[in-house]
Amino acid sequence: MKAAAFEHVDAADVQDALRLLASAAGRAKLMAGGQSLGPMLNLRLSRPQSVVDLSKLAALTSVQVQGQDLLLGARLTHAAIEDGRHPALAAHPMRQVAAGIAYRAIRNKGTLGGSLAHADPAADWVVALVAMGAAVCLQSPRGERERPLEGFMQAAYTTELADDELITAVRVPAMTDGRWGYYKFCRKPGEFADASAAVCRVGPAAPWRLVLGALDGPPLLLSAFAQELGEPGAASLTLSRLRNAVAAALPERDPIDHQLHAVCLARALAQAGWPALAA
C-alpha cells in the first residue's frame, strides 16, 4: 500500500512548525525520523492533509546540562544517544536503552520526541524514562509547558499533546549518582518488547521507582511495592514474590505475562544492585 496524497512542508524553525500546525487545524502531522509515521502513512492509518517535517530544526538536537538535569532536544536520535555523542550522555544509562531499540538503521533516524509522541506501549523510552521521572517540554501557540512523562501517555498511541503542540525537549536526571536497571523480552533482537521493566533511583536520597512496560496502555509504576522492597538487600527477594506483586498489579493479564514481567523486573533489579534472587 502507498500513502494517500499529502503536502510535505519543511518547517524552518519551531515557530514555523507551530504556525503550520495551527493553520492546518488538526489536519497536519509532524514528522521527525518518520520511523513510525512512515509506516502509518503507508498503511493509511494516518491520512493527514500535510506533513510538517522537523528535520531542518537543528535547535531540537541540543543537549544542555541544567543543574542535576539534562535537557535533551526532541530530535536527538536514538543513535546519537547510543553513541553518547554529547559528554553529558557518555556515562548515562540512556545509552544502554538506546542501543536496544530496533536496528541501527532505525536508530539513525528515529528520535526521542517522536517515540514519546507516538506512545507505543512496547517502546523503550516510554518505560525507561518514566522510571527516571523524566518530563516533556511542550510548546504551542499558547506558550510553553512542562509535563511529567508519567501521565503524559494516556493510552496506547494517545498522549496529552494538543493538535497544535510539539515536544521541544525531554528533561531527564543526569544520573551521576543514580542506580539503574532495564530489561525487556523480545522474540528476536530488534523487535518490540513482549514485556519490559525498568528500575531507577536518581540519587542516594531519592525513592526507588519500579515500572512495568509493554502493557496494553501506559507503563505502570509499582510505587507501593517499591516502598515495600526498601533498599537492596533489606528484604529477601524471590521470583515468586515479584510474580505475586506483578499479578496483583495486572490482574487482567495471564500467568505467562506475570512470569515474563516478573523476570524482567528481577533482571532490572539485579542490574540496579539487588542481590541475586533467593531460590
Ligand SMILES: Cc1cc2nc3c(=O)[nH]c(=O)nc-3n(C[C@H](O)[C@H](O)[C@H](O)COP(=O)(O)OP(=O)(O)OC[C@H]3O[C@@H](n4cnc5c(N)ncnc54)[C@H](O)[C@@H]3O)c2cc1C
Ligand atoms: C521495524 C521497526 C522496529 C522498531 N523497534 C522499536 C523498538 O524495539 N523499540 C522502540 O522503542 N521503538 C521501535 N521502533 C520505533 C522507532 O523507535 C521510532 O523511532 C519511534 O517510534 C518514532 O520516532 P520518529 O522520530 O521516527 O517519529 P516519527 O515517525 O516521525 O513520528 C511518530 C509520531 O510522533 C509525532 N512526532 C514526532 N516528533 C514530534 C515532536 N517533536 N513533537 C510532537 N510530536 C512529534 C509524529 O507526528 C507522529 O505522530 C521501531 C520502528 C520500526 C519501523
